Amino acid sequence: MIIRKRTYPIVLKKYEALLKRLPPTFHQISDVEAAYRKQLKGYHGELLVDRQTERLKDRNTILYNVQLQIEGKSFQMDTVIITTYAMYIIEIKNFDGTLTFDTFFNQLIRNNGSKEEGFRSPITQATTQADLLKQWLHRHHLIDIPICSFIAISRPSTVIKVEGDKYKLQDIVMHAELIPQKINKYEQSFKEKGCSPLAHVQIGKIIAEKSTTFNKDIVAIHNINRKSILTGVQCPGCHNLRLQRVHGGWHCEPCRKKWKNAHRQAINDYFLLIEPNITNGACRKFLHVSSRFTAKRILQSMRLIYDEKEQIWKMPN
Structure with missing residues (x-):
């Protein structure tokens, strides 16, 4: 087996x-x-x-x-x-x-x-x-x-x-x-x-x-400044990184399409490349949203673990 x-x-x-x-x-x-x-x-x-x-x-x-x-x-x-x-x-x-x-x-x-x-x-x-x-x-x-x-x-x-x-x-x-x-x-x-x-x-x-999962910090290995990493929510269709938050989803201006959950991959990218936890402020900055309430709803929708003391969101194990 x-x-x-x-x-x-x-x-x-x-x-x-x-x-x-x-x-x-x-x-x-x-x-x-x-x-x-x-x-x-x-x-x-x-x-x-x-x-x-x-x-x-x-x-x-x-x-x-x-x-x-x-x-x-x-x-x-x-x-x-x-x-x-x-x-x-x-x-x-x-x-x-x-x-x-x-x-x-x-x-x-x-x-x-x-x-x-x-x-x-x-x-x-x-x-x-x-x-x-x-x-x-x-x-x-x-x-x-x-x-x-x-x-x-x-x-x-x-x-x-x-x-x-x-x-x-x-x-x-x-x-x-x-x-x-x-x-x-x-x-x-x-x-x-x-x-x-x-x-x-x-x-x-x-x-x-x-047994544990093999992992390594590829950003550090390649000596890349994390400030060089592009932020934003990416369009699954045309790969534009400048999706705009609209009611109930994300709008891509170049291809004129609307995506409901495009933020999920962006949050996952943040966990993979930046750090394994995220604050509301970091979420707003990375996704290019201004409202802390919008950011909170987005994070809640992903079923992450919230540490109330540290005020950070983490991926479940």
């Missing part, structure tokens, strides 16, 4: 909100667009691998996008599969072209035909994840659980090469479609060794309960 689904990443939502609220002539917009495309490509690669790992859901417990904390620091795992005898960490790589795993220099090299790039070794990353997960399990009184790590290459067209010890990598690196077969092989081996069965559903629920 899948007890933690892969949802659309909040980081992608932030990039989409940011890109529509930066001036077209903004000097860093090409960097922001490139970062967005990279994140989106990675997400699509994860979905490709999910199609393969979901074949194991009937007899096993699967969690996607797991983020746990140990000693105040977070570590992430793309996919965790808990079976009858072991836990499997799947680290997903979504690259085109040719991938060369260099075991001498502990590096991954990608050649897409026009450019060669070096990356941190996924093997090192997988080993670190396994060590951290083992520590985390021990702290939650879950001991002696075998942990295996795989590097899943999402695209069948990606060529995999090894410089150095091929035997070191042959059971770790593979195209995604081979993951179920490899896990079933490991399970048979654990069974033949007489390993004790795991309460995989119970373990999965403990991990799901403690």
Whole structure:
């Protein structure tokens, strides 16, 4: 069963909100667009691998996008599969072209035909994840659980090469479609060794309960002054950011259309890009409305949580 689904990443939502609220002539917009495309490509690669790992859901417990904390620091795992005898960490790589795993220099090299790039070794990353997960399990009184790590290459067209010890990598690196077969092989081996069965559903629920959502401040990462972010309510039709508040909705002058709830996306953009709470005054400024009563009605209509002491509105968890 899948007890933690892969949802659309909040980081992608932030990039989409940011890109529509930066001036077209903004000097860093090409960097922001490139970062967005990279994140989106990675997400699509994860979905490709999910199609393969979901074949194991009937007899096993699967969690996607797991983020746990140990000693105040977070570590992430793309996919965790808990079976009858072991836990499997799947680290997903979504690259085109040719991938060369260099075991001498502990590096991954990608050649897409026009450019060669070096990356941190996924093997090192997988080993670190396994060590951290083992520590985390021990702290939650879950001991002696075998942990295996795989590097899943999402695209069948990606060529995999090894410089150095091929035997070191042959059971770790593979195209995604081979993951179920490899896990079933490991399970048979654990069974033949007489390993004790795991309460995989119970373990999965403990991990799901403690797992948090990966998030980051992309505005700070790109060193963007929040004053550069365009305010206003955007027209869902023509994307004009200057909708005017009229009775019962919002009017777009360029396309002559009226929208009832166009403010909802604007408030969501504020939470994504500015801060996770909003005051009545900040709402008026961001939506370009003058009446505090209008702003209050708008915020109330979104079913937000109101902190009377702080006089701020928050998104529900």
